Amino acid sequence: MIGWRYRERRDPMIRFLPIFLTCLWATAAVADCPNSIVTGIDVSALISHDELLMQVDGMVAALHSPAVISAIQSRGCARFSVFVWGDQAPVVLLPWTDIGSDEQAEQASAKLLAAAGDYQVPGGQLTDVSSALQFAWQLLEQAPPTGRQVVNIISNGESNRGPHPSILRTNMLAENITINAVVFGPAENLDTWYRGNVTGGLGSFVMRIHGIEDVAAAYRSKFVMDLAQVTE
Numbered sequence: 001m002i003g004w005r006y007r008e009r010r011d012p013m014i015r016f017l018p019i020f021l022t023c024l025w026a027t028a029a030v031a032d033c034p035n036s037i038v039t040g041i042d043v044s045a046l047i048s049h050d051e052l053l054m055q056v057d058g059m060v061a062a063l064h065s066p067a068v069i070s071a072i073q074s075r076g077c078a079r080f081s082v083f084v085w086g087d088q089a090p091v092v093l094l095p096w097t098d099i100g101s102d103e104q105a106e107q108a109s110a111k112l113l114a115a116a117g118d119y120q121v122p123g124g125q126l127t128d129v130s131s132a133l134q135f136a137w138q139l140l141e142q143a144p145p146t147g148r149q150v151v152n153i154i155s156n157g158e159s160n161r162g163p164h165p166s167i168l169r170t171n172m173l174a175e176n177i178t179i180n181a182v183v184f185g186p187a188e189n190l191d192t193w194y195r196g197n198v199t200g201g202l203g204s205f206v207m208r209i210h211g212i213e214d215v216a217a218a219y220r221s222k223f224v225m226d227l228a229q230v231t232e
Contacts, residue, residue: 033079036081036148040135042086043121044086058215083139090131093119096142129158133172137175150179159198181205182206207221
């Protein structure tokens with residue numbers, strides 16, 4: 001019987017096999033999932049649990065739409081994560097999940113719906129956009145490497161706590177991260193504020209949701225735009 005000690009006398013190059021496989025896996029991750037998309041949903045003041053669920057329902061409907069599935073499959077795969085934020089520690093509802101098929105979209109949707117259903121909206125929080133951007137950046141750093149990194153901030157108000165979000169934006173744009181926003185609520189100039197202080201990067205956009213009936217369509221358009229092949 002050959003023992004482990006004897007086996008360690010194999011070709012010393014075998015020691016580098018794990019490193020080689022790790023590099024190979026990272027290369028495959030870039031090829032298979034060229035987009036990492038993280039979405040942060042605002043649960044600050046005036047956002048109820050029902051409103052959070054409506055946002056998630058719209059996101060789930062979008063993930064199942066033929067337009068989004070087609071856009072995902074045209075790139076091979078896409079990597080998604082979702083979290084909620086206010087002025088307390090953000091909470092991840094969907095950890096990084098690769099989606100490349102209807103079945104994977106269904107599995108991701110089930111996880112997201114279950115987590116959103118269990119989450120208790122704190123209520124009365126301020127709107128700390130900088131903390132949302134910082135947390136999204138940290139999630140991107142934890143994800144397997146991809147060619148394009150996208151952050152989506154969903155909110156009904158301007159930032160009223162923490163550092164000015166333009167500081168985070170400048171640093172994130174330097175890392176080639178694209179920042180988009182989807183805004184809703186009564187504030188008329190909210191889209192202008194996000195465009196001037198939060199969003200930026202290649203192919204960035206600000207989208208406004210006018211009513212409940214717009215949520216699914218807005219998310220569908222948002223994901224398709226997130227997944228679009230953008231070049232200089």
